[in-house]
Amino acid sequence: MAEQVKENTVTLTIDGVEVAVPQGTLVVDAAKIAGQDIPVFCYHPKMEPVGMCRMCLVDIGYPVKDRNTGEAVLNEDGTPKIQFGRTLVTGCTQVVSEGMVVVGYSEKVQQARKDVLEFFLTSHPLDCPICDKGGECPLQNLTLAYGPGESRFNYDEKKKNLKHVPLGDLIFLDRERCIHCARCTRFQEEIVDDPVIGFYNRGRSLEITTWSEPGFDSYWSGNTTDICPVGALTTADFRFGARPWEMLEVASICRECPVGCNLTLNTRREAKSGGKMVVKRVMPRQNEQVNELWICDKGRFGYHYASADDRLTTPLIRKEGEFIPASWDEALSLAAEKMQAAGSRLVSVAGGQLSNEDYFHIGQLTEHLGGKAVLYSNMMGGDLTTKVGMGPGSNLADLGAGDAILVVASDLEEEAPLYWLRVKQAAERGATLIVANPRATKTDRYAAHIIRYEYGQEAAAILALSLDRIGDSDLADESFKQAAKAFAEAENAVVFFGSEGTGMAQSDALSKACANLLIATGHTGRPNNGLVGVWDKGNVQGGWDMGLQPSATLFDDLKAAKAAYVVGADLAGDNPAYKQALAQAEFVVVQELHHTATMELADVVLPAQSFMEREGTLTSGERRVQRYYPAVPPAGESKADFAITAEIAAMAGKELESVSAGLVFLGIVGKFKDYADLDYQALAEVSEQWPIIGREDLYYGGTGYANHQGLGVLLGTAAGRGEPVLIDGFDLPDTGVDGLLAVPVTRLYDQGNNLRYAAVMFPRIASSYVSLNPADAAGLGESVVVELNGFQVEVALKLDENVPQGIVVVPRSFGLPISAPTPVVVKN
Amino acid sequence: MAEQKVTGHHILLRHRDIPEIGEFEVYTAQGGFETFKKVVTTMEPEAIKQLVLDSGLRGRGGAGFPTGRKWMFVDDNNWPHYLVVNADESEPGTFKDREIMSKNPWQFLEGIMCSAFAIGANDIYIYLRGEFWQIAHELDRQIEKLHAESLLGEKLFGTDYALNIYTHLGAGAYICGEETALLNSIEGIMGQPRLRPPFPPAVGLYGKPTVVNNVETLANVALILEKGAAWYRSFGTAESAGTKVFSLSGRVKKPGNYELPLGTTYRQLIYEYGGGIMGDGKIKGIMSAGASSAVIVATDEVLDTPMAYESVPSLGADLGSASVIILDETVDMRWLINKTIDFFKHESCGKCTPCREGTFWMQKLTTRIASGDAGEADVELLHNVAKNMQGKCLCALGEFSTMAVASSIERFSEDFKV
Ligand SMILES: Cc1cc2nc3c(=O)[nH]c(=O)nc-3n(C[C@H](O)[C@H](O)[C@H](O)COP(=O)(O)O)c2cc1C
Ligand code: SF4
Ligand code: SF4
Ligand code: SF4
Ligand code: FES
Secondary structure, eight states: OHHHHHHTEEEEEETTEEEEEETTOBHHHHHHHHTOOOOOSSOOTTSOOOOOSOTTEEEEEEEOBOTTTOOBOBOTTSSBOEEEOSSOEETTTOBOOTTOEEEOSSHHHHHHHHHHHHHHHHTOOOOGGGOTTTTSOHHHHHHHHHSOSSOOSOGGGOOOOOSOEESSSSEEEOTTTOOOOOHHHHIIIIISOOOOEEEESOGGGOEEEEOSSSTTOOTTTHHHHHHOSSTTEEETTTTTSOOGGGOEEEEEEOOSSTTOOEEEEEEEEEGGGTTEEEEEEEEEBOBTTTTBTOOOHHHHHGGGGGGOTTBOOSOEEEETTEEEEOOHHHHHHHHHHHHHHHGGGEEEEEOTTOOHHHHHHHHHHHHHHTOEEEEOOSOOOHHHHHHHSOOTTOOGGGOOTTOEEEEESOOHHHHOHHHHHHHHHHHHTTOEEEEEOSSOOGGGGGOSEEEOOOTTOHHHHHHHHSGGGGGGOTTOSHHHHHHHHHHHHOSSEEEEEOOTTOOHHHHHHHHHHHHHHHHHTTOSSSTTOEEEEOOSSTTHHHHHHTTOBOOTTHHHHHHTOSEEEEESOOHHHHOHHHHHHHHHSSEEEEEESBOOTTGGGOSEEEEBOOGGGSOEEEEOTTOEEEEEOOOSOOSTTOBOHHHHHHHHHHHTTOOOOOSOHHHHHHHHHHHOGGGTTOOTTGGGOOOOOSSOOOSTTHHHHOSOBOOOSOOOEEOOOTTTTTOOOOOOOOOOOOOOOSSOEEEEEOOSSOSSTTGGGOGGGGGGSOOSEEEEOGGGOTTOOSEEEEEETTEEEEEEEEEOTTSOTTEEEEETTSSOOOSSOEEEEEEO | OOOOOOTTOOSSOGGGTSTTTTSHHHHHHTTTTHHHHHHHHHOOHHHHHHHHHHHTOBOTTTTOOBHHHHHHTSOTTSOOEEEEEEEOOOSTTOOSHHHHHHHSHHHHHHHHHHHHHHHTEEEEEEEEOGGGHHHHHHHHHHHHHHHHTTSSBSSGGGSSOOBEEEEEEOOSOGGGGSHHHHHHHHHTSOOOOOOSSSOTTTSOGGGSOEEEEEHHHHHTHHHHHHHOHHHHHTSBOSSSBSEEEEEEEESBSSOEEEEEETTOBHHIIIIIISOSBGGGOOEEEEEEEEETSOEEEOOHHHHTSBOSTTTGGGGTSOOTTOEEEEEETTOOHHHHHHHHHHHHHHHOOSOSHHHHHHHHHHHHHHHHHHTTOOOHHHHHHHHHHHHHHTTTOSSHHHHHHHHHHHHHHHHOGGGGOO
């Protein structure tokens, strides 16, 4: 091994510092490793070099070799003789070689940097005082470091250009500030494969434009504003919002999907907000094992719900039909009394975006009172991921040639954008990607094998993939067999299962089939092998880990409830049937951030803190436990969910930690085997990541934040501990219907409660619709009435060739009550 | 432009010796396509490459790279291979390729067909500047004719060799004459140069090994293969074999294309063939390679310098595509550099900073200087800007754009005195 490392390593000298780097490393990256500065604009460590900006010019010398002997020629003092090239070389395109000498501090190179900056500045508007990037701008910083102090360009001759070009609803372009580095276009093309922006025209008239309708149609657009080395790209959300140096940074975790992207919340106290501390923007925080340097636009722009004006700020008690503000004591003792009285007829429902500490307490309290704690999710299998999940030492970035990834029942980019990106990249590194889904999705582009089963047949399809069952399947064509073989023979294999078209019954069968496949093919208990749930909410895995589970009988449970304790879940908003059920429950306690349809049905309302106002931990789909931190003071009298639950518990005779999330976590560590090795402090540990980014040199990686607050820890699994893992037998769900079948699917931009507050995103959120295959749409107009689960809703009709015949695709959280495949009638 | 007749010894402009050679029958009556048949049926690609290398043929597109050597760089472990013919001819002052393609098309076509065989290509793309659409139409008809004559298509002459030719029109960008921008343009992406290395013979069109050669370069090939390397070397100088079509323009009495052996002197070209300076005025300067050229002060010594790849550099310029633009005493160098910079500013692709910004800046400066509104400091600044661009650009265009400017200020300082 040591030998090999040596063989693949190249030693070179950069401005006097000797450094050994892997073969194939670019000079600019080697400089970064050596701790030396080679300024760049167009180069970005995540993208192929293009050599466009010419900022990275350096002098490069090579050891002289004797032509005949091949021996190094030495100077008189015995040092190797170095031959420098005639011209400077772009360090971003030059690969290192043994004995290379890179010079950046020579007069010639310094002059070149000055010249290149001068060229940039001839066309730059220099409106730093009103530029969003000012203060964190690579052009500004590098000009200060290397640039000329004065302009020799005649100011009147500057080219004027448009300064507020909406590339789309979310991103604005300032054409005067653009330095034509193509980072944005390359990001869209190379990294996220949405080539919807590009250059138009040429020379000094070269300009960025969008090709898509609507403009800049991509879930990733915000990232381009981070890596744009000037203030040319700004977000509709943050532009002119604050100066970078006024803001503090607080580490957080996104909970919009199960990926758990690491975030930095930028806050400031401002007069505009009545002297309050507010979050001004959400930025990615580097975690190369989770989100690298990126986040999706939902994570970036969807945070406004947490600070909305209609936040609940005091407890409320319903008196004679009206909500009356109450003291915490009054509200808590009423809630505690009713919940205690309910005993086994207490139903606690916990939403999918709560923290582990909240779930833990809800579980503890409910158990103490003898009630039933329900995790509000329509997916099953969270117990299986604890058995055969990915496990410590895993990193999706390690998957490549020889490995296999199966994505089943998931439109992955819609359900968990960063998983989609990581899977795409693994496929590009050579991993065999198998996509099994009834409809075409963007993931198909990278698939080696595509399996199209019928909605409802997901578990059967996966069962068939295990080689001993393959003969049973009518899907078993050549490609299917190859897929099965590739999966079985893969060195490492990971299965992502989502919720495309599934309800609880389907999800239960599917997750078991997936676990079964992994066990049958020996892909468990090792790093980079196992099952990942693409959960329907951000911390569903955490809920399962804390012992909560979804309930297939939730309607009936609620109807029969003597007390319902609903935390962070808008049951009534999601489905009128729940509304009816809750209306029948005798007493309803709702713990929420703001007004919801469910809250309208409450007898007691308890105001909860948003994730920006408190701390805690979340567990991602890969089962990485990550910490987040308080960024702003709580709204009104609101309290953290776990604290509220603890106070109810105290009144009901159960002692639970009510102040410190860290202490609650200690309880978790004590109770759950998988968490036994964890420690709240350790979750905050970091180690060096590549690329090295940071605030000091943001020209290199972009404006994103280095991670100083924790990379999180991957949980162990039962299989990893060598415990025997058995999967229960299960029934394949029957979905045969006469007529049309409605199936639920997930859209990233939905009409759910979170995005209801993200005004910048409204233009990007579709109005309510269903999609049908054109062949099923004879006689139907553009607007249709959908009869579903006993309710009628009027929505737009979209025709889509990708929808199989006989199927009505119904997006979740778009005003149509659907939680499982259901017979449906569509009429004018 | 009057067509100049210098009869009897043309290799490329053979239509000047043999009228109607543009007719298929006339060309074949001269033995046309016999070489192609011989090549496909009896020769090994390696032998052809060696023969072309031995002939001393160098690229006529500007850089003068030995053609045989370029062909030998083609990566034989990666298939298919492509031949791309550079017919973009956009350098101001260059107008030779159009004459070859329109007047002596069959020889050109036979040349590219033999070349394709040599590098193992089954497809040839001829990339023409958009304004050459008429030539492209003609070529399309001629390609059809070759198919009809079974000189193109599958299983040529009963062998397994298949060959097709496609014409592709550009959209009027000078930069698309640069070989990698040209490849991008064929691929339908933006016409901007690629990073080199890798060079096209390793990674070219659609990522496959590709030879890009100029029209004139390849128009020589059939005759070289017919008559041999020694025959070709009997023209020109030791390092610059063969003849070259010199596009003569500017302040001369008889501008036009002249095919002359390399090594002919400027004096011969300008006075013997070009009829001397208009109005018998005094020659002032020479641009040896179109607008991309440094301007040479036309001294007696310069006029007696042979036009060859090895000798022009001693004058502080290059032979390039040999588009010789003559300047006489009526030409104000301030006007001249303004004209050239207008061109380069318009043609810069914008990909790299020094060229995108530098040409724009120089255009502003030269405009002021040409209009007489500028002071000495502006001239100095202009010179400095040009110098600062040098050695920093991504492709040669940026470098080209500084040539006339820097050399004019350095060598014709009188014109810039305020
Ligand atoms: C800006 C620029 C423009 C060019 N234009 C042309 C052109 O119009 N025609 C041409 O044959 N070569 C042109 N070249 C040279 C080509 O890049 C390439 O070197 C040539 O086609 C190779 O053919 P050859 O080896 O036969 O000369 C240009 C180069 C540059 C940098
Ligand atoms: S908008 Fe920004 S990232 Fe895009 S090319 Fe311009 S400067 Fe670069
Ligand atoms: S990918 Fe998921 S976790 Fe990441 S920012 Fe988007 S919604 Fe949040
Ligand atoms: S030198 Fe000019 S033409 Fe060449 S890549 Fe740079 S901007 Fe484009
Ligand atoms: S050219 Fe190297 S960083 Fe732009």
